[in-house]
Amino acid sequence: xxxxxxxxxxxxxxxxxxxxxxxxxxxxxxxxxxxxxxxxxxxxxxxxxxxxxxxxxxxxxxxxxxxxxxxxxxxxxxxxxxxxxxxxxxxxxxxxxxxxxxxxxxxxxxxxxxxxxxxxxxxxxxxxxxxxxxxxxxxxxxxxxxxxxxxxxxxxxxxxxxxxxxxxxxxxxxxxxxxxxxxxxxxxxxxxxxxxxxxxxxxxxxxxxxxxxxxxxxxxxxxxxxxxxxxxxxxxxxxxxxxxxxxxxxxxxxxxxxxxxxxxxxxxxxxxxxxxxxxxxxxxxxxxxxxxxxxxxxxxxxxxxxxxxxxxxxxxxxxxxxxxxxxxxxxxxxxx
Numbered sequence: 250x251x252x253x254x255x256x257x258x259x260x261x262x263x264x265x266x267x268x269x270x271x272x273x274x275x276x277x278x279x280x281x282x283x284x285x286x287x288x289x290x291x292x293x294x295x296x297x298x299x300x301x302x303x304x305x306x307x308x309x310x311x312x313x314x315x316x317x318x319x320x321x322x323x324x325x326x327x328x329x330x331x332x333x334x335x336x337x338x339x340x341x342x343x344x345x346x347x348x349x350x351x352x353x354x355x356x357x358x359x360x361x362x363x364x365x366x367x368x369x370x371x372x373x374x375x376x377x378x379x380x381x382x383x384x385x386x387x388x389x390x391x392x393x394x395x396x397x398x399x400x401x402x403x404x405x406x407x408x409x410x411x412x413x414x415x416x417x418x419x420x421x422x423x424x425x426x427x428x429x430x431x432x433x434x435x436x437x438x439x440x441x442x443x444x445x446x447x448x449x450x451x452x453x454x455x456x457x458x459x460x461x462x463x464x465x466x467x468x469x470x471x472x473x474x475x476x477x478x479x480x481x482x483x484x485x486x487x488x489x490x491x492x493x494x495x496x497x498x499x500x501x502x503x504x505x506x507x508x509x510x511x512x513x514x515x516x517x518x519x520x521x522x523x524x525x526x527x528x529x530x531x532x533x534x535x536x537x538x539x540x541x542x543x544x545x546x547x548x549x550x551x552x553x554x555x556x557x558x559x560x561x562x563x564x565x566x567x568x569x570x571x572x573x574x575x576x577x578x579x580x581x582x583x584x585x
Contacts, residue, residue: 259352260290263301266348267356270340272296283463291359300335300360304345304353312479318345320481321355323394323455330388333381333474335360362466362473367555368500370467372511375497377472378465379515379522382493385475386486387520389455397483400453402537410440413540420545429545432561436539439564443536447529452486460489461496463552490516490527491534495559502562506573528570535563 264275273294281289281300288303304317321337321344328336335357337344346354365374390396405413414437421430457464458480466473498508509527516522542548542556 259288259303262348262350263290263303263352263354264292266346266352266354267292267301270346271338271356273299298359299338300357302355302357304355306351306353309353314345316482317479319394320478321345323389323481324478326393327385327388332385332388333360333472334478335474335476360466360474360476362468364462364465365467365497366500367462367496368498368503368505368508370497370508371470372507373470374467374472375508375511376515378467378493378497379512380518381472381475381515382460382489383516383518383520383522386454386456386489389481390486394455396453399483401458401482401484402488404445404448404536407440407443407445410536410540411437414440417543417545424545426545429543432543435561435564436543439535439567442567443532448533448536451529451533453483454486455481456484456486456489457481458484458488460493461552465497485533487526487530487533488537490522491530491532492538494527494531495534495563499559499562502558504562504566504573509573524573528573531563531570532567535560535567539564 260278260280264278267273268275273292273296275292275294277293279291281291283289287305287308290301292299292301324334325337325344328334338356338358340346344355346356348354370378414433418430418433418437421427421433457475457478459477460475464476466476494509494512495504497512498505513522513524513527538556539560542553542560548554548557
């Protein structure tokens with residue numbers, strides 16, 4: 250049986266493992282407090298600067314080991330083909346390491362860059378991000394990885410989704426949760442008005458599946474790196490696009506249309522993306538994620554609160570999203 254290591258000794262253990270396997274002499278270590286449950290450290294060594302990522306054992310129970318290994322190998326292939334992402338170091342042919350104490354971890358080259366908060370990306374940053382994501386989607390679906398028979402997300406019928414929200418509303422009534430009930434009502438009504446036929450011509454393929462601001466690094470006026478490929482799998486490419494747009498362009502209930510258009514221009518430099526498909530992408534990410542983030546039980550941490558706000562905004566703007574297609578308008582935001 251694998252043994253658990255206390256938090257205070259985990260770093261010491263992994264430091265010894267990394268120094269032994271890769272011949273490093275670690276001069277300096279800086280913990281990175283980002284992500285959920287997994288722990289990360291920036292290490293400065295005699296061979297350069299790297300990042301150690303430890304995979305939390307409880308979180309790993311939710312993932313298929315082979316899926317993660319496929320994602321890591323795909324990440325390294327993307328790196329060799331020019332995608333701005335970290336190169337993962339290999340030891341005895343393995344990218345996903347397992348320590349003598351049963352800890353899973355990876356070691357990758359440290360990527361320089363800064364996080365940018367939602368709504369604050371410049372047009373140059375958004376355009377270069379669009380170019381990189383367009384190229385990412387092209388390379389992931391160049392035939393190296395075989396297509397699967399079905400996507401991860403199975404699109405529910407309107408009837409199924411309305412029934413779900415009605416059940417949640419009933420729970421709110423039973424528990425007197427008036428504030429969250431109003432949000433549930435909003436989701437139900439948005440589901441009733443959704444034209445589900447717009448999802449008939451989506452693009453199944455290999456995609457990142459976790460493109461949001463915490464997994465993107467930028468320089469002053471340019472995109473720097475895509476991080477965290479662990480959730481990469483076969484799904485709809487539109488989910489990557491919608492998740493990225495709502496995460497990077499929405500701030501204070503205002504969607505920066507100028508930033509959206511900059512992303513669109515960049516993506517079309519390396520792939521193909523119409524305004525109509527972008528709008529459908531936003532609706533699709535809402536249709537998938539709304540049941541994740543809107544719940545009678547409050548979520549812990551800032552990211553889930555942000556995700557809930559995004560789902561509320563998208564539900565309120567299901568019809569008005571068409572305004573994004575008015576590209577010649579002088580108004581560069583979409584507000585309440």
